[in-house]
Amino acid sequence: MTIRKRFMVIAATGIITLAMVVLIMIGLLQRAEMEAKLRTLSENEITSLHSLIVTAMEKRPEDAENIGVTVFNNWFATRNANYPGKLWSTWGPKVAAHMKEQGSTVEKPVRDAIDREALETGKAVGRFVDGAFRYSLPIVLGVTDGAKAEVCHACHDAMGLQTGEVIAVLSSQLSTDTEDTKLFNLLIVIGGAALVIMTLSVAGIGLVFRQVISAPLGEMTGLMMKLVKAETEVHIHGTQRSDEIGDIARALEVFRQGAIHTRELAEAQRQERDSKQLRAEAIDSLLSIFNGEVSEA
Secondary structure (H helix, E strand, O other): OOHHHHHHHHHHHHHHHHHHHHHHHHHHHHHHHHHHHHHHHHHHHHHHHHHHHHHHHHOHHHOOOOHHHHHHHHHHHHHHOOOOEEEEEEEOHHHHHHHHHOOOOOOOOOOOHHHHHHHHHOOOEEEEEOOEEEEEEEEEOOOOOOOOOHHHHHHHHOOOOOOOOEEEEEEEEEEOHHHHHHHHHHHHHHHHHHHHHHHHHHHHHHHHHHHHHHHHHHHHHHHHHHHHOOOOOOOOOOOOOOOHHHHHHHHHHHHHHHHHHHHHHHHHHHHHHHHHHHHHHHHHHHHHHHHHHHHHO
16 A cells, blocks of 8 residues: 555544544533423423422412312423423322322322432432433422421421421423424434545645655656666755755765766776777787787897
């Protein structure tokens, strides 16, 4: 694999990694924003429901026929018709046992782990569960606003509850299908845009790399091959550059000058050998003539 291809692979890998990190960060931020939005909606709804309960409980001593409780129990069916989710209430264990002893036909059982956690901890619980945002608010005797009143104690003390125990849990469930679809579509759009940007970026990087590095290196390689073949008439380009390509070009120029000097030195030595050979032949010829004349004499 050429340096250019390796560099493009590295660049593509880096851009893909960066794009994935950005997508993950966007997804997490959008998820957090969705959670805050759904939590606020759930809290507002449960707060309104809690206010209704407080009002009903305040009037309970004067409500011999339990009209307030009946209205409260029927409120869920009416509100759930318009609520973008589900609302319900769950009795605490002692309240449920007391109502069963009283022969009540109304049941408000624990529906899921969120209800159970709120009952056990006495603290509000809110998180995503199975494609929905669940929020449960426990009503704690003597702690929660509205559960501190004397009338509340008088009613629930008779059920065996003590201060700090959970009377009931108010719960909300909001589907996240719409929000999840929006988030998915957003990530698809961003991912598609990132893919286009990545493709253009890698192509641009490859083009720039070719012009700045690959082409000059290819030219330097060609010049090296010519110098190896003793073609010293070539012209070395890029010796004025201040980068690594310039260093290579200057080194090649030194090599070219050395090759020229070597060739000139070899030529001079050859000419010197030829001159010596001619001189030796001339001397041999003179000696031969001289020896012939001496023999005749």
